[in-house]
Amino acid sequence: MPYQDVFVLFWKQVIESVKEGQFAKLTMAKTIGKPNLRNIFVRPIYSEERFKVVVKLRYRSKETEDTEEEMTLEKAFDFLKSHLKTSFLSVLLFTTTKDVTFKINKKGAGSITENSPTFSNVIQANINEK
Template sequence: MPYQDVFLVFWEQVKESVEEGNFAKLTMAKTIGKPDLKNIFVRPVYSKDGFKVLLKFRYRSRETEDVEEELTLDEAFLVLKPHLRKSFFSVLLFTTTKDVIFKINKKGAGSITESLPSFQNVTQAQLDQE
């Protein structure tokens, strides 16, 4: 199945984990080549305005500062989607009930696998204040 279709199925699991309150973290990993962008992390932020996520772009180069921004889950989806297959081959969803791994193979097909949870608790993200 094309990775775009499988990613939509994967993203439904992300939304379910948020609704159930067990979303711990999401990580885009396994970069293609050696780009300056190393990872993208998504962590939960619960506020009086409702659920948001802290999106963090982590760079390899020490000269490039990490970039953080607070977004809704839908906004995060729009930011993450263009990085699939262009920058990253895998996305890992960590919840308190299971880990879900989305992968894209060399032919552009997507797959989803599940494993035991890496996180036992949800830790809320803190925006770095300088």
């Protein structure tokens, strides 16, 4: 199945984990080549008004400062989707009940695997946390 379709299925699990209050963290890893952008981390901000996330871009170069931006889950989806197959080949969803890994293979097909949870509780993001 094309990776774009599989990523939509993966993202449904992200949304479900948020609804259940189990979303702990999301990480984009396994870069293509050695770009300056090393990782993208997504951490939750649970509030009564609306759920948001902090998206942190971590760079390899010490000259490039890491950046953080608070955004909605919908905006985060579009942002992360734009980095698939251009910068990253895998996305890891950490919830309190399971870890879900989305991967793109060399032929451009996507896959989803599940493992035991890494996190037992949710730690909310602090904006500008180092």
